[in-house]
Amino acid sequence: MSRNGKSLAYYITPHGFGHGVRSCEIIRVLTEMRPDLDITVVSTLPEWLLEKNIGRRLEIRPVFLDLGLYQLDSVRSDLARTLEALHGLMERSSEIVEAEKEFLERKNVGTVVSDVAFLPFEAARSCGIPSIGISNFTWDWIYSGYETLDPAWKEIVAWARDYYGRCALFLQLPMHGDCSACPVIEDIPLVARKAQKGRREVRRALGIDPDRKAFLVSFTSLRLESRAWERLRSIEDVLLLYSAPLELPLPNARSFDNGGIRYVDVVGAVDGVITKPGYGIVSDCLANGTPIIYTERGGFLEYPYLVEEIERNLSAVFIPAGEFGEGEWESAIRKIDALPPRSPAMRLDGAEVAARKILQVVENGTAVIG
DSSP: OOOOSOEEEEEEOOSTTHHHHHHHHHHHHHHHHOTTOEEEEEOOSOHHHHHHHHSSOOEEEOOOOOOOOOBSSSSOBOHHHHHHHHHHHHHTHHHHHHHHHHHHHHHTOOEEEEESOSHHHHHHHHHTOOEEEEESOOHHHHHHTTTTTOTHHHHHHHHHHHHHTTOSEEEEOSSOOOOTTSSSEEEOOOBOOOOSSOHHHHHHHHTOOTTSEEEEEEOSOOOOOTTHHHHHHTOTTEEEEEOTTOOOOOTTEEEOTTTTOOHHHHHHHSSEEEEOOOHHHHHHHHHHTOOEEEOOOTTOTTHHHHHHHHHHHSOEEEOOHHHHHTTOOHHHHHHHHHSOOOOOOOOOBHHHHHHHHHHHHHHHSSSOOO
16 A cells, blocks of 8 residues: 555553653654654544644544553552453454554555554554554553452453554663563663753743742642641742642642743753652653652552662652652652752753654655664
């Protein structure tokens, strides 16, 4: 089947925002390098997140074919609901692949990229077009961490691993786990965003005193104990910044959603970030040398790899989950404030490297690019 070479389908898992943010950064670079490249984003992530981070409107196809893990909140996973949904997807996998194959053929797509849904790899293979995976993990590896809790996960792991085996080229990001389900792996640098505005400029735009201590609370939601809010309210000399969908009903907290400032610019302007380790926020902190106060993330296999990079490259303080949920943040804030600043020495041009490799595949019509 002929392909015009100027149409690309980019699949993005809806799990969290980290996959979406890094994918958007790669897509943004792709559109700069090849303005004529027709890109369709296939994802159920919010359209505002995609368009805000890409900086332009693209065709978005909201198809549910990947879920990652369902969450009870920003820290805890809902494994029972996830397992049930994955079994439903597995039962419908042939139907889903056939629908994607029809889309790829109708759209005359020449290359498939996925971060990191696995069903699109079979759709691409069926169409005879190259596929590229990009991530620091594959879902079969993440799901394997739950096999001891419930043997039903073993079937899911085998299913996902089988489909990853159809990926023609996997671009492996730093802080990675076991991606061996993909037969051809190539390492690339960190995909990360560097702040474009300086600290003083950002603080002036948000009406924050340049000398006031400010921390970004980077979660989509929080479940805290009732007394936690009083403890956080008592840290009066510290401003807690946040962005929707998170809400912090505190007098010493402020949303920056209406300030016209990019998220990564806020990361670069604060004294630290309070978060659970996820690829997106950790990458932003690494790119900007921003200290991190972090808590636990349940049994997610990616967690220790991210923590290792945090501790090696950034000023960091850990808060156990119990203390975090009780609002015992002040001690960590005082500790992080006393630590010397650190500037990680690492390559941050992963988006450019990935975009060039994708364009090589687009031009050559094959993922075997050397």
